[in-house]
Amino acid sequence: MKSVDPSHVACILDGNGRWAEARGLMRRDGHSHGADPARRIIETADDMGLEWLSMYVFSTENWARPAVEITVIMQAIERFIDVNLENWHRRGIRIRYLGQPHDLVPLSLRSAMARSAALTASNTGMTVTVALNHGGHSDIAHAVRSIVAAGVPAGQITERTLAAHLPYPDMPPVDLLIRTSGEMRLSGFLLWQMAYAELVFLPDLWPDMTSEKFRDAIETYRHRSRRFGKVAAR
Template sequence: MSFQTTYLRDFPEHIAIIMDGNGRWAKARHRPRVFGHQKGVETVRHVVEQAAEIGVRCLTLYSFSTENWSRPKAEIAALFNLLKKYVESDLESLHARDVRVRILGSRVGLKPDLLELIERVETTTQGNTKFSLNIAFNYGGRDEILRAAAKAAKAGEDFATMSDADFGRYLDTADLPEVDLVVRTSGECRISNFLLWQAAYAEFYFTDVLWPDFTIDDLSAAIEEFRARDRRFGNLSTPEVA
């Protein structure tokens, strides 16, 4: 399903956020890292609800990367439980608000109960069209491209003649718009293997705000910065709108 609507020419259609800083936020308060992740989930809830109110239609959140498996087992288990609790507790509300939820990433290594939950939330909300919430979980950009290439090869695609659009049909984000704006919190200035294909021409916005402290005002500031930029996509200037 494609999310199409009338947007301001310079308003980002698809925003992606690298939610960083939960651990540092907790450490500054002399609390365990899990406490920071719990607070981070509360921030997710507020940002998702308020982003729709200011006109955002497609939001992708980086929740757990393929590299995060190297973290302590207790922290990984806590992150998995937090995802389950968020989805289970908010599914009815998200569905009622016409939000489509999609979980991006590999399903390899996920336990049956989590796989069942992912299937349930995606099936329940697949017909919703007002807002698209995508949670990148057990996700890595390189892994996604490799998985997409394997699917394309299995489907008999000829890579010598495939277009970008043809290949995009095999990505986790198939039918979603390409990313316009990537926001990263906590002061780090790297992409961390996130949406490598989809963010090819995205604008990047980095903020020192730690994710648990991130508010809709911070997101609005990122959007205003985005709207002030001249996106040329390789051209000398932005084409005039007819």
């Protein structure tokens, strides 16, 4: 049947480095230009009444990038939090972070993350989950370790059991994934929650992402037929 509006939209913010290179800049210079589109998309999603928005900003594999670029990314994320936190709080947005703890994440960024999560924890509007040092395989491994630690007998482990032991058990399945830069893969993002997501791959690099393109992706989703393995009604 035709889809209604999505409840949970996930975005992979891809193409900052290539955007900079195309303009004769250093790759690392592109990351600061990704802040405005991220702010616009959060506000647009909130204005549209979305309940959940997840944004992939740094994967577990991204540690293989040059150290200078990683430093710039971390600094850009910290500035992004500091500049936008009060506005998010006024809007009633809840901010959460998904990813494995890592000592290489600067202490100042970890502090900004903790401060923003604490300030907005009781907000009842849209939940924005920022995936930083995240990998879907790591999340599933985390859930398995948690199940083992809880002593759940093997015969009692179901899909519901595993979902309940993920880092955020209350996170619903992803309805729509939007990835910029023309790449057509998940890159390990929310693998459990992405099982039946509709996928929209945009040719635009992330710094060129606009509210209109986000709304267009939502409109594309509305015209998809979501069957979840069932035969389409005739």
